[in-house]
Amino acid sequence: NALVTKIKEQRITEKIQPVNVWVIDAAETPEYPAKPRKKLNILLGIFFGIFGGIGLAFFIEYLDNTIKSSEDVEENLHIPVLGVIPFSKIKNQRIENVVVDEPASLITENYRALRTSVMLCSAEKPPQTILVTSMASGEGKTTTAANLAFTIAKTGKNVLLVDGDLRRPRLHKVFNLENTSGLSTFLSGVSSGDILQKSSVGNLSIMTSGPIPPIPSELLNSVRMEKLVKTLSTKFDHIIFDSAPVLSVTDSQILTRFIDSIIVVARAGHTTYEAARKGLKILKEIEPHPIGMVINAVDTKRGWINHYYGYDGYCSRVADDS
Template identity: 35%
Template sequence: MELQQYLKVFRDYWRSILATLFVVVMAAAGYTLMQAPTYTATATVFVTVESGDSAGELSQGASYAERQVQSFVQVVETAAVLDPVIDEFSLDTTSRSLAGQISASSPNATSLIDITANGGNATETADLANAVAASLVVTVDDLAPTSSNGQGLVSASVIDPATVPNTPSAPKPTTNIALGIILGLLIGLGQALLRSVLDTRVRNSDDIESVTDKPILATVGHISKNQDASEKRAHSEAYRRLRTNISFMGLGGERSTSFVISSSVPGEGKTQTSVSLARVLAQAGETVLLIDADLRRPQVANRMQLDSELGLTDVLTRRGTLADLAIPASTNLWVLPAGTIPPNPSELLGSEAMAKLLNLVEREFDYVIIDTPPVIPVTDAVILASQTGGIVLVTRSGITRRAQFGESIEILDAGNATVLGVVLNDVNLRSKSDRYGYYSEYTTEESPEALSARPSSQPKHQDIGV
């Protein structure tokens, strides 16, 4: 993976990474607090060998001493050294158990033996190290070979007694917390990388761009239950941005036209996008007709709180006219509900009557927005997209799979439908709060006075008898 990919993973999963880091650090802190303090004290014993006066004899004696030191290091943890210590302190333990508290070592090429004791009491630990060192001195005298005059050839003495430690050697809070931070980051990043590999959902613009080169027309934030003013501004600005991008695509103007808004699968927010875009276009002074062509699960009338059982299907089957059934929803905005649910939605939407209706309304309205069923389950969106100026595909962050999104693009391309672009919906904008917070200072809601001052062109659909 490249650096940019790692940064993307961190942006997508930084919350879970920090949560993992917090848990591991807290576990390290808890482990540290639960550990009983351990103190360490060391006493040093020096071993000497009796030798002659010549240089050769001194060298041989030094080499012999080093070999003896290695042997005596092994002797430290034996009963010969530890039993006298147990008797001295009247310890209720065995030499084998006591050996677990004692360790001995010798620096290379020296005649020194470091005897280290560990325990839960600082004073007792120092006393134990000194007692073992003293016992080793006696044991060396007992084990050392003697000369012809009965004098020992090897002797030992304590040259550096153990002192009472001021601080415990364990636990080490700083070390444990540092290790917890490192381990927490490694685990957090590891699980984030794993999730990024296993999670194929579309979450941001990078995921969109990895599937298609179609432009991202707008990024719409998540609508929380208690949204603050900045969230409302960012949400409104997203739809105004969509309105601006649509206007630059050659739709509207001298050639009034229609386009479809759909999604890959249900639940991605296509109807909300259709309604919101229709409203902001109407607020900008454009005449807009919003058609609910989702003849399977129509939602536009409910979203706009309109009461009508008749609509598109009734116009297509000549049981009503557009002039009678198109409902004025607000200034410059009319809504044509789905109408009576037919048994054959695809055939009806692909009929000559639908083509005639589209041809007529495109001449009467600046924009005609058509809300359709999702692309993958049924062919309705493809049928209408191929007859209009194109389709805007709504994709919900964290819900739509990249494979589903890619399949939708392939279906639309195969049906000769023009994909105008993508709306990335329900994005968590808090991860971009600095950018949006800064930008929102330059965006304001349009006041009713400003809207009423805009020129309002009236469509001529009263004359259309379809």
């Protein structure tokens, strides 16, 4: 009972103690919330969005190790750039025959410039046998070989285009030709007759690959192949070989024994400098040859190609006049 009494007394004492409270300023309803600060947040979002995006773009560009411009290629790989071919955004365009189908286009003019570079790449005389290859598939070696053959043939030279890619041949599809006989059947001894076919350009002949053999490298490395190249060299001014990619198989290495000059095709924004260095090292191991690069599918809007003082518009005017 005494404990209960003391507790009650304590409670009463607490209730009667004075509370010192002063009202300094009367509370008012705010006109707008203290948080979030929308205008500040919007301004910060715009600022970081713009400058953060620009910084990220530069960072991604810094990490991009792909070939883009001729200046970078000559500085990093120390080989001349023979030509720069712009990317075609026209749907269903036969890019392999653009020189014939669209003679006044910017792409065709760049292939003509490539022809001039190839003809002048040797100090003594233009190369007679030319190997066109790439580091990997899908970089435009067949397209480059076909259009280069067209442009040289249009100068009146007798040109032979050989499909030396005995693994994934495409020239017979590009020119709509039969492929029941060709390079593979001749080298294997199955056919010894005429394996050359005509194209739409009178002085351009095509040798298709023929059926795909079990071991293409053995046929290309044969004595029969060496004799074939020597015989054809007496009949044609220029022989262009479309070969298999360098990093995939050894076919291009083998063909370097029979050629005068090498053209390596790189696709802008796709072929890396690491792959290019490996491929060039492989090509130089067997026979030292003049090597030049063609940068294919260059995006003109990204500034990776020189417009030759508005040549695109000039070509358009030529097309209109013709």
